[in-house]
Amino acid sequence: MAAEADRPLTDPETMFGSDTEHDARVRRRLAELAEERGISVDDVLGQLNAALREGDALLPTGSGDESGVESAGLPRSAVVAEVVERRPADEVWAVVSLHHDGPPVAQRSPCAGPEPCPWRRDATLRTFPVDAFRFSARTSYPDSDHRFQCHSSTAEAPRICAGWLLRGASGNQSVQRLLQSARLKAPVLPAEVELYDNYAEMAVANGVSADDPLITSCRQVVKYDDSDEFV
Known part of the structure; x- marks a missing residue:
């Protein structure tokens, strides 16, 4: 160095x-x-x-020209992700796994609107199918290297879910290093928005059985507030 x-x-x-x-x-x-x-x-x-x-x-690392390669x-944000797995959750929704070489980008705050972030307590329950929550549970396993993407993400514009970063990512060491180094900007939680405390609580509220083996391994995280640090 x-x-x-x-x-x-x-x-x-x-x-x-x-x-x-x-x-x-x-x-x-x-x-x-x-x-x-x-x-x-x-x-x-x-x-x-x-x-x-x-x-x-x-x-x-190339010839040094101005071709736009970074x-x-x-x-x-212009790096297109590669779809490596697609698991249908119902006739409309699927859980898609992406490989993305570009710097990670996160939503600035939990989504509102007609399809709000499922981490919000005021979101309509079961907007997304039960299997979507089951298949995505591994993002909140201890020491997971999977990331929970925003439901509005695409391969062309992948974005990490703000709600997950605030409540479900404490066990993901690579994400925590990105947050601590400011290479990933931490989302902001509006004062009027309440989130579920952890992935298991959110999944059960949306219809997943509390004893489903796919969510029993989810990390039980403490609730953050505006003064907490990501550790």
Whole structure:
């Protein structure tokens, strides 16, 4: 690791002070990354600095041209995921497993609207089929490396579920490292929204038997509040 790996990429307060062509390209690219992720330019810089601290590469490993290929250290959302498994839960819904090489992106808060996040206590029960909750239970097993995606995700735009990050991901060590390093932005829980305390509670409320072997191994997590840290 380089001796200067912990030094910030640039000072956010002074980075726009130059009018060189290089600086203009940097500003445009930072703005593009921020728009893709739905975050601010300062947040993009924070993620880049976190990648530096982790020793991740920030530049493409190819010939150095401007083809648009980015390394895993750069935040992006235009990386299409590969579908590796599809398990039908009923005639409409299926649980789809994806392989995604791009940086992870999460919903900013638990979904509302006609199909709200199933982790919300005010969500209509059984909007999704029972088998969908059974098949996805492994995302909250202790030491799981599976992630619970938002129900609105697609292979073209995969997003991690905000409710799961807040209540069901404490046993997922890779996700916790991403959160702690700021490479994955933690979602915000609105003050008026209450979530189920853990995956098993949510699944049972939506029709899964409490003694179903697929959910008995789910991690029983403590309830977070706004002051809690992800550990």
